[in-house]
Amino acid sequence: MSAVTMIGTGGRETGGDSGGRPAKRSRTAAEPVTVDGLFAHAAARRPSEVVVADGGRPLTYGAARENASRLASVMLRYGVQLGDPVLVHTADHAQSLVAQLAVLALGGVCVPVPDGAGERDAARIAEMSGATLVLCSGVHRERWALDAMVLDDARTWARIAPVRVDGSLPRSGPDDVAYLLTERTEGGGCVGHLVDHRAWLLATGARLRRAGRPGRGVRTGRRPGGALGLAALWWAISAGSRLNGPAAPATGRDQAGAAAVYGPEEYAEFLEGAVTGAPGTALVIGGALPAGLVARHRELLPYTRLLAEFSPRDGAMPWTAADCTSAHADGSGAGSAVPRVRVTVRDEEGRPVPAGATGRIWAAGAALPFDRLCDGCREPAVGHRGSLMSSGYLGRWAGEGSLEITGRTARSAPARSSRSASAFACAAHGAA
Template sequence: MCAVPDVLTGILRSTREKPGTTAVVVGDEALTYREFETAAAALAARLAAAGVRPGQTVLLYLRQSVRTLVGMAAALRLGAAWCVLEPGHPPERIAALLRDVDCAALVLDGADVPAAPRTARELAAGAPRPLAVLEADGPAPDPAASAPPPPPEPVHGALPAYTITTSGSTGEPKAIVVSRDNLAHMVANRVDEPGLTTFSPCRFTWDGSLMLLFLALCSGGTAVLPDHRGLPDPEAAAALVVHRRAARIAAPPSYYRLMLEHLAPARGHLSEVILAGEAFPASLVAQHRAVLPDTRLRNEYGPTETTVTVLGHPVTGRRPGRPGDPDGSGAAADTGGPVDPAGDVPLGRPTGTTHVHVLDERLVPTPPGTVGELYIGGPQVAQGYAARPAGTARCFVADPFAPGPGARMYRTGDLALVDENGDIRFRGRVDGQLKVRGIRVERHAVESALESHPAVRQAAVLGAPDGHGGTRLVAFWTAAEAALALPGTRELMDLCAERLGEHAVPELLVPVGHMPLAASGKADERALLALLPDTGAAPADGPDGPDGTAGPSGHGWTPLEQAVARLWEKVLQHDDFGPEDSFFSVGGNSRRVVELHLSMQREWPGAVRVGRLFDLDTVPAQAEALSTAATTAPEAPAPAAALTEAEAEAAPAAPADPAPAAAATGPDPAGDDGPGQPDHDRRAGRAAEEQP
């Protein structure tokens, strides 16, 4: 059995001790611990009546909301696992998941997503096992029944807690099974300060969202997250941090960079920021220090297969004390040390009982400073891949360094070294996998998807620098000799989205006359990257669109629409779009929408907030918003979720004159997609909503 408390035990303890405290906030919805427990128990009873048993999986087919969290807790009460997949996820990928996982029930919200019931019925009809379909909001419990729900039966720690999907080399998702013991150890390694209010601007489809969620719930704190409407808007996310007085944040670096300029009012209560899920650009350290000089900054690393994160490095630190005066001397003490802006930030050292090794191909530890493959052992190593014994055996190998028999370690595929300080540093990948905006992308799967088009002969997919410390996905392709017509950018992007999901859509598609080859016979990556246009240059297709029309000027745009369309051209690097096209259906994503917003800010300061561009997603709609703004006051930020009466009484007054953000910490359009989740774009979700 697990040597640390099960997470459900921690949640129930918090409910007994703090029933009236707010447990969870998602957007503008909030539940106290008593309300959260009552709702979870009611849904668990319905799931049990539908036939869900310990060890099975409950598929939460829900947009991000409080209902999703209730579904997670309900599954835990039954000894079942949860798996979150949001509406708009490609049905073929969900069907593949149902083939691999013993899924007994699907929970949906038909009121929120009208197309969800039909999709759920189709999935249930094609599922290999009986699949019960339940509405998230079922019959409410009898209000006259004041007795608390009965405690759940004890369950074994080896049972799965959740299943989460990640990209496989063939393009089909791999379902990673994480046990209750795994999750319990991750939480136990973090509970250092009870009662915290935490914030994670992440989707539940990324395991990084679980980091602070369960830390808060198991220690009597409050977990705050944006809902599906607030996720794309870093300014609204920062407003939620300030309004809820969050003490700890966990986010991908690219999203945090976009929040940072709005976080100066959080100086009085934000004690720590944890960045994880993607490469940490060293330049972000100075920006953080300028805005939040007294807030600790920490880099963390961990594959999904090792339960969130297992390595950590304190980039900046503080000795104990109040913010701004950590040692009582009146002088701030930064213990993080200097950081080379042009260098890399270490992944750090193991947390808790995790142990890591940098090994050569014979599983022999490499000397310090020598690159090898990173292996991770300890109680956070997941159970493996559902229905994939060969893949599990290949990646989850016997641990020769463990004190007892039967232990396993995870082979990450990441290249690393141990530096002179004993910290682990990342040095690349051993395979063709890329991480784009924190999401794993198998580039060979994208190449296969593109080459499935009859007019495409060969494709090469690379990760190219995006100019902001991140990576963008770029595809080069050659035409088949028999092709009568060449596909447009939009057609190829749609093909990748349908086959693999939004996260695998290249940001730029570059047709080439022939594929340059290296001496190995493979595509010459250096030669291909040299073909990329500058981000500020004209689109690769030139002044005319791929179909020979005159780009934006060929659609009868008004002058203002043409000005907006030119900004689209610059950001998207192509002009294959028309008046009715959504920005997100022609290659846009949340990183690019931030770039678009920055361009608009230069031309029309304060005219439209970035969050509105996710709804006003066509050229005419954006032009109309700009025209309207010219005669009205600039938009104010969206209101944050309201505090409960008890919280309002307990919350200290906000500072009368919060320190302004440093002028040098302007937003960086580096992307804001949380790892392990689809882009915060609206293409798939809108398509699902509009189905009859």
């Protein structure tokens, strides 16, 4: 049994409006304005329902809220302040969710580290973010020279259990940075994408409206910490549903009809294998779809809805979206721009090109990361909210405002901005 589920599972879930919390907390009941507020809204309505099944004992909404609140209170005593980055490196999605919620409630910046990240990648993420604390699983503890809280160690929770939830929680605000999403560059470096609460909610809400409510849950074959796992988790939470991770104990009957999130190549491999437990909706997130994927999908899974999101950089924040279920869709188009995102195609000089002409694909908008960090950079912090971001892809506008991907750029465009780790706090709270 995962230690994450040990606290708050015995009917101890309490309402979210007690304990002398700030007045802003009351807004989350009607209209969440932060990522942790979105979860609190869902937890208040279904505290006993499962939010994550991955590995050990299923984690309920109420237990996740209770665990996260106590963990956040301990971290506050430890000295974590508003805008501080905290690494999250866990082996299952249940531990990851509790850690994310705790960091967000503190007004900190959650820095997910992919479960399979090697020592070099982990070190680069830590250096770029400037984090001094990691919330991790026992299997990852030896990779970190930083202070750590091991979330699957019963001794950790034995120390946390007596702690009273701090009355100042939650401390997050809609303009604060919620996540630093990392991306490995072609040269082996690391780039981080700064996402505020508002942008994450805009992207998550638009996904829910497009893809619908996954009543049987969302499943993912990805381990926690990566973009696809995060997208799947928050799609499920925004719908008040559940996430089934790769280690979720489930039968074929339980899996059939559930929604599922894949990367483009991952879904192509799924279709080439023995297709069992067909999802009710397949959501493919990332770069361009492989050639022939849509036709293969129609051949094997004619009753499964196929949706695609073009998310070329951080992988979790879509630029365009397409419904590939319709008969005329062939997979070559990336669809139309999602709400609150402006996509443009430009030549090498940065000038917009006419419809039908090929150029570099750029985008900006409130539903995208507002800035970027890179490792090894030592330039001062400068606000870039609203600036264009290069996709690294070539494309053109086809008919009816649909974006068509034609290939990759010969060389990735430079990052929009370059920040040092010491400038992180300025980026987190001075870029509104």
